[in-house]
Amino acid sequence: MRKIFVLLAGMILIFSSACSSQSNGIDSYINHISKRQIQSVIQFLSDDLLEGRAPGTRGGDLAERYIRSIYKLLDIEPFFKEYFQPITFEAFTTEDLLVEANGLKFGFRDHVVGSYVRNEKEFSLEGDAVFMGYGIQSKAWNWDDYKGADVKDKILIIRVNEPGRDNPELFNGKALTYYGRWTYKLEEAARHGAKGVLLIHTDETAGYGWTVVRNSWSGEQVYLPEDLKNNLEFRGWIKEADFKAMLEKKGISMDELYKKSESREFKPVDLGFKVKISGKNSFRTIKANNVVGVIPGTDPELRKKYIVISAHIDHLGKDPALEGDNIFNGAIDNGSAVASMIMTAKVLKEYQKHLKYSIIVLACQAEEAGLLGSKYFARSIDPSTVLANINFESTPVWEKTTDFMAVGGRYSTLEDILKKVLKKEGLEYSYFSMSEQGFFYRSDQFSFARRGIPGIWISAGEKYVSGRNRLMEFFKGNYHTPRDEYNPNWPLESTMQTIRVALLLIDYINQHKPEITWKGKMTFPVEH
Numbered sequence: 001m002r003k004i005f006v007l008l009a010g011m012i013l014i015f016s017s018a019c020s021s022q023s024n025g026i027d028s029y030i031n032h033i034s035k036r037q038i039q040s041v042i043q044f045l046s047d048d049l050l051e052g053r054a055p056g057t058r059g060g061d062l063a064e065r066y067i068r069s070i071y072k073l074l075d076i077e078p079f080f081k082e083y084f085q086p087i088t089f090e091a092f093t094t095e096d097l098l099v100e101a102n103g104l105k106f107g108f109r110d111h112v113v114g115s116y117v118r119n120e121k122e123f124s125l126e127g128d129a130v131f132m133g134y135g136i137q138s139k140a141w142n143w144d145d146y147k148g149a150d151v152k153d154k155i156l157i158i159r160v161n162e163p164g165r166d167n168p169e170l171f172n173g174k175a176l177t178y179y180g181r182w183t184y185k186l187e188e189a190a191r192h193g194a195k196g197v198l199l200i201h202t203d204e205t206a207g208y209g210w211t212v213v214r215n216s217w218s219g220e221q222v223y224l225p226e227d228l229k230n231n232l233e234f235r236g237w238i239k240e241a242d243f244k245a246m247l248e249k250k251g252i253s254m255d256e257l258y259k260k261s262e263s264r265e266f267k268p269v270d271l272g273f274k275v276k277i278s279g280k281n282s283f284r285t286i287k288a289n290n291v292v293g294v295i296p297g298t299d300p301e302l303r304k305k306y307i308v309i310s311a312h313i314d315h316l317g318k319d320p321a322l323e324g325d326n327i328f329n330g331a332i333d334n335g336s337a338v339a340s341m342i343m344t345a346k347v348l349k350e351y352q353k354h355l356k357y358s359i360i361v362l363a364c365q366a367e368e369a370g371l372l373g374s375k376y377f378a379r380s381i382d383p384s385t386v387l388a389n390i391n392f393e394s395t396p397v398w399e400k401t402t403d404f405m406a407v408g409g410r411y412s413t414l415e416d417i418l419k420k421v422l423k424k425e426g427l428e429y430s431y432f433s434m435s436e437q438g439f440f441y442r443s444d445q446f447s448f449a450r451r452g453i454p455g456i457w458i459s460a461g462e463k464y465v466s467g468r469n470r471l472m473e474f475f476k477g478n479y480h481t482p483r484d485e486y487n488p489n490w491p492l493e494s495t496m497q498t499i500r501v502a503l504l505l506i507d508y509i510n511q512h513k514p515e516i517t518w519k520g521k522m523t524f525p526v527e528h
Contacts, residue, residue, distance in 0.1 A: 026354075026507045029347045030500055035492050037346075041070075041339035042397075045313075046331035046486040053330060054317025055089060055222055055366045055373075056286030063313045067291040067363045070342055074349050076293035079360055084289035087365060087376050090228060091286050092117050093220045097279040099198070099238065101129065102249035106242050108279070109321075112198070113217035114236020116281045117228055124278040125233055127155040127195045129271040133261030134159050135185045140522060141171055142264065143179075149268040152193035152231065155275040157243065158185045161205040163262045171523075176207075176438030178524035183370055183441070186235050196234035196277055200243050207437030212480045213237050215328070219319055222286070222369040224376060234277050247271070290373045291363040295348050299356040302513070306385055307506055308360040308453075310374060310444050311341040311392040312367030316480065324482075331486040332474060336495055337392035338363060343499050344392075348506065356510050357387065367444055374447035379527075383448075387509065388414055388516050389455035390502055391445035394479075396460045396494035397487075398470040403430040403461030404501055408440035412454035412518050414505075421504045427497075430461045434475060441524065450527045454516050458502050460494035470494075 044050075044066060050059035068083045079085075094116045097108035106112045116123045133145040135158035143163070162180035164170030171177050178184050182199050189197045203209050217237060244254045250273055260266050291313070297303035315330030329335075345361045364373035393407075404427045409415035419429050432439060440446060445455030462469045478484045509516070 026347070026351055026503055029351045030503055032347065032350065033343050033496065033499060035496075038339045038343060038492050038495055039488065041342055042331055042335040043486050043488075045335040045338060046329040048327055048329070052317035052328040053313060053315045054220065055288040055314050055369070056091060057317055059317070060288060060314060060365070064289050064291055064365075067313060067338070071291065071293040071361065074346055076295055076345060076349055076361060079292040079294040083291050083293060085292050085377060085380070087288050087290065087373060088225060089222045089286050089288060089366065089372065090117070090225050091220050091222045091284050093282045095280045095282075097236070097277070100276040100278075101246045102273050104246055104249060106238065109214055109218055111242050112236055112238045113214055114234055114277070115217065115221040116234050116279060117223060118233055118281075119283050120281055122280055123233075124276065125195055126274050126276040127153055129273055129275045130154045130156050131257050131269040131271055132156045132158045132189075133266045133268075134162050134180070135188055136162060136179045137188055138179055141179070145261070145266055145268070146192060147267045151189075151268065153195045155196040155198065155277070156189050156194045157198045157200065157238075157271075158189070159200050159205065159258070159261060160185065174436040176436055176441070178438070178441045178446075181438050181441045182206075186232065190230040190232040193231045195231060196236075196275070197232065198236055198238045198243075198275070200240050201237045202240045207434070208479075210239060215316065215319065215480050216368065218321065219317060222366050222372060224372050236277075288365045288373070290365055290377050292377065293345070293361040295345065295352055295355065295359040295361065297355045297358040298353060302356040303358050304385065305387055306358050306360045307387050307509060308362055308389045308448065309341055309344055309392070309502070309506075310362040310364055310389060311337040312365070312373065312444055313338060313363050314365050314368055314373075316368055322482070326482060328480070328482055329485045331484050332397060333394045333479060333484055334367070335486070336395040336397050340392045340395045340495060340499050340502070344502050347503055354510070356513070359506070364444055371444055371447045374444035375450075378447045378451045378453070383451040383453050386448070386453045389445050389448035389453055390505065391443060391455060391457045392498070392502070393443040393457045393459070394474070395498050396471055397490040397492055398464060398494050399491050400465050400493045400497060401460045401463050402465065403428040403463040404497070405430050405432050405459055405461045407432050407435070407443070407457035407459070408445055408449065409456045411440075411449070411520060411523070412456075413514070413516055414454050414456050417508055417514055417516070418456075418501075418505055421501060421508055425501065425504070427501070428461070428463070430463070433462055433469070433472060446524075450524065452526050454518060458498060458505070460497045464494070
């Protein structure tokens with residue numbers, strides 16, 4: 001009990017210095033934030049007590065209640081009748097997974113991972129293997145890998161990423177579009193009636209190593225019920241070396257298949273063998289909540305329009321199969337981002353009398369499962385009432401940077417507005433060096449973009465005053481591992497920069513009322 005008391009007491013420290021300011025400028029309000037306040041949120045959310053904050057777990061529930069308490073303490077109103085927006089998820093944990101083809105067997109974790117999404121304790125499905133190239137069907141880019149082929153009840157083997165990596169005129173070249181993301185591949189396969197999908201993993205095309213895939217897909221997988229109303233029973237990954245071995249047993253060249261898949265003339269290739277996928281499965285229906293507050297604006301008309309600030313609560317939970325530390329604490333992903341969102345909301349609440357537009361404060365669930373909480377929220381509101389989404393994700397916790405970035409900024413005039421703000425701050429506007437890995441589509445701002453709402457992931461950049469690229473080190477090191485733990489020695493200077501710029505951006509929109517629109521070619525389909 002003493003440990004819990006100390007951690008919760010830290011939460012209260014956030015607000016002890018809150019006061020009203022006589023200045024009309026937002027700067028004096030920003031100065032109310034301290035390093036200790038930011039620490040208190042990150043420390044609590046990433047404590048072992050919360051067991052990795054997976055949705056529907058004790059730790060996930062604690063995180064939701066903690067955020068709700070903060071909203072109440074800040075006197076932020078509930079957006080709905082209550083602070084919680086209830087969500088029902090279907091959850092599945094697949095074990096003893098085995099993939100068989102051409103007499104070869106590929107075992108769970110070391111070779112394949114995946115999720116069987118039916119309420120069956122043991123499962124076995126079999127289908128003709130079809131190589132689908134990149135599995136893309138896009139009128140915008142004049143590309144169709146399906147070519148009208150009947151793939152119902154078949155097992156599709158699909159490359160992640162997209163063709164034309166060296167051609168900036170095709171799918172934006174090295175900068176990944178949504179059509180290269182694994183989530184899109186599964187959506188498209190489901191639309192065409194496939195029974196199962198095996199995504200081919202390489203570090204280069206996925207943008208991360210097998211360890212990230214294994215850690216992300218070995219535990220419980222969570223889905224929105226409406227996303228399971230299709231024929232796709234299994235969705236998973238296989239290492240490229242194992243796919244190659246599968247083909248060689250049949251005398252098929254993987255290199256030749258890959259070469260064909262780079263052309264618009266590509267057609268699905270029936271591989272001439274069946275794939276059998278079997279294993280054990282546990283399943284449950286779980287309840288979780290987005291935590292949604294609102295800070296109403298003061299203008300009689302403009303207050304009907306919203307700016308949404310967001311960050312996801314959840315992380316990967318625990319993995320009992322891991323020896324030693326098996327808790328994915330998620331201090332940076334996404335404790336620091338939640339802290340940044342809360343501190344931003346704290347300032348905006350104090351600044352409320354100067355706000356024309358209303359501010360929605362969204363702590364969303366199940367981002368790690370595919371942006372599910374933000375997707376659910378974005379589907380629940382009228383997109384015409386939302387000006388923009390400003391999302392916090394894996395917010396840097398290190399020293400200052402001389403640059404600043406907005407992942408996804410290039411797609412809307414939010415980028416132009418932010419550049420004006422940064423110029424006054426003496427900060428360089430930059431693009432994420434890992435943008436080719438599709439981070440815009442991997443974080444909650446994309447749920448709003450899919451609804452036609454301009455959104456960005458806002459963050460201090462990569463030019464740290466120490467000369468080290470701390471952010472890249474994180475994504476290539478502790479990201480999605482149990483090593484993402486709270487460190488009391490983090491300077492949090494780049495966290496403060498992120499909060500400050502977010503507030504200045506919101507204040508600019510509030511004061512100048514710019515029209516925020518999309519620009520350039522859309523790199524993803526919009527939901528209507």
